[in-house]
Structure formats: C-alpha cells, structure tokens
Amino acid sequence: MSIFGMMGMCIKKAWRNKQVSQNYLYEYILSPCVTTVTFCLMNKNQDIMIILAGVSVMILWSVNIFECAYMVIDEKVNGTLGNILLSPFYTQFILFSEALGSVIFNIPIILVVFGATYWIHPYTLEWKVMLWFMAAYFLFMISIAVISVLLAAVLLYTRSARGIMNVIGYPFFILSGLLVPVEKLPVCIRWISGWIPSSHAFDIFRIALTGKTEELLKSVGRCLGAILFLSLLTGMILAYTRRQALVKGTIDVY
Numbered sequence: 001m002s003i004f005g006m007m008g009m010c011i012k013k014a015w016r017n018k019q020v021s022q023n024y025l026y027e028y029i030l031s032p033c034v035t036t037v038t039f040c041l042m043n044k045n046q047d048i049m050i051i052l053a054g055v056s057v058m059i060l061w062s063v064n065i066f067e068c069a070y071m072v073i074d075e076k077v078n079g080t081l082g083n084i085l086l087s088p089f090y091t092q093f094i095l096f097s098e099a100l101g102s103v104i105f106n107i108p109i110i111l112v113v114f115g116a117t118y119w120i121h122p123y124t125l126e127w128k129v130m131l132w133f134m135a136a137y138f139l140f141m142i143s144i145a146v147i148s149v150l151l152a153a154v155l156l157y158t159r160s161a162r163g164i165m166n167v168i169g170y171p172f173f174i175l176s177g178l179l180v181p182v183e184k185l186p187v188c189i190r191w192i193s194g195w196i197p198s199s200h201a202f203d204i205f206r207i208a209l210t211g212k213t214e215e216l217l218k219s220v221g222r223c224l225g226a227i228l229f230l231s232l233l234t235g236m237i238l239a240y241t242r243r244q245a246l247v248k249g250t251i252d253v254y
Contacts, residue, residue: 003093007093007097010094010097010098010101011097011098011100011101011104012101013098013101014098014099014100014101014102014104014105015101015105027063027106027109028108028109028112029112031059032055032056032059032109032112032113032116033112033116035055035058035059035113036055036112036113036116036117036120037116037120039051039054039055040117040120040121041120047209048117048121048123049123049125049129049205049209050205050206050209051117052113052114052117052123053133053136053202053205053206054178054202054205055113055117056109056110056113056114056137057137057140057178057198057201057202057205058178059109059113060103060106060109060110060140060141060144061144061173061176061178061198063106063109064099064102064103064106064144064145064148065144065147065148065151065165065172065173066165067099067102067148068095068099068102068148068149068151068152068155068165071095071098071099071102071148071152072152072155072156081156090235090238091238091241091242092149092153092231092234092235092238095148095149095152095153096145096146096149099144099145099148099149099152100141100142100145102148103141103144103145104141107141110137128211129208129209132204132205132208132216133205133208135204135220136201136202136204136205136208139197139200139201139204139220139223139224139227140198140201140202142197142227143196143197143198143201143223143226143227144198146197146227146230146231146234147172147196147197147198147230149234150230150233150234150237151165151168151172153234153237153238153241154168154237156238156241172196172198175189175192175193175196175199176193176196176198176199176202177193177199177202177203178198178202182199182203194222194226195226195229195230196226196230197223197224197226197227197230199226200219200220200222200223200226201219201223203219204216204219204220204223207219
C-alpha cells in the first residue's frame, strides 16, 4: 500500500469514528453557535475579527485535541495498537493521518462560527486578510494534529487516557495564547509558548489585521519550526515505545 493509500484509509477511519456519535446537531450547530453568541456579547468592545478567530480556533481545539484520547483508546479496545506499532508505515504517520482526518471533518465548525458572528455583528473581510486567515487556519489545523499525536504517544500505555489528557491538554491550551495572550503569561513560562506551534498560528490572525507582512512571515516560520520540533519529539517517544514493546513484550498491555 502506498503512503497516500494509507493516509486515505486513516482518514476514512476518522470519518467512521465521527459516525459513531452522530451528534452532528450539537457538535456542528448548537455548540459553535452558542459559544459564538456568548463570546460576542461578552466582548462587545473587542475587535470582532479577533473574536471570530478566537472562537473558531478554540472550538476546533476543544473538539480535536481531546478526541486523540479516544483515538488511542479505540486502538486499544480493537486490539489494533500492536499492528500500528509494528506496521511498515511509521506509527507517527498513521496517528497523524487519523488526527488530521478528524480535524478536516470539523472544518464546517469554522463556517458556522463565521455565519453566527456575521448575524450578530456584520463585518467585512478583505481578500488579503482572508488569505492570511486561511493560511492561519491551515497551520492551526496542522498544529492541532501534531500536538494530538504527541499527546497520543504519551498516552499509548496508560489506563487513564481521558484523565491524563485533561492534565496535559489544558497547559497546551493556556500556553498557546488561546485563553490568555502569551505576552500576559508569567515570564518564567512564557518561553514555552515559543515551542508550541498553535501559539504562532494564532498570532497570524492578530498580525494579519495589522497588515505587518514581515511579522506574518516570521510567525509562519516560527510555526513551521515548532511543528518540526514537536514532530521530532513525538518520533523519539514512539521509537522508545516501540523498542520497549518489542523487547519486553508489552505491546498489548494497557
């Protein structure tokens, strides 16, 4: 099977997992609409474009990051974890394809947020800003998939994936500047945000509204660098996990 064939199969699996809950009304309509309305009313004096970006990426984050815990649990329950670790394809590639597929199927949430925001506060989005917003969403979705795989790698051998996911996931959320601007975080932990790609992806939204092209390109470069760093870190964790599984025979223990 080719790389594209494996990726396609993983994306189809992500789609099947979406079909299990069939909670489309809440996930795609009610949740983004209520969240958007709430944030718009709470932040009347803020730039509507920042609210638009913040709400959409926050919902994407909350939906997708925590789904990776279920992705790991699903592999364990189905007994396919061993197959993934011993697959001729890299385990990281398989998990990334599943995570990316999950993110792709949540793109309609962005459109719902745009529509709900426009209903509350009509806005005009220039083409140049729109193109940068599209680039930011693309990098943000890649960042979510990369962070999800990192968390999945940490959760491969634990019985408490859901609980540990909350403990690890929320610090990533805070340090990404989605809840509190990075510049307002304590100096002693602010530097960690530089290693998290989602923090730079979110910066692109804010910088795009100022028209500072030089800063935009710098944020894109930092985001790509952070994505590469987390990918290498995930690869080392998964390589260690695979060696442990082969040597100690713990491949199906969870």
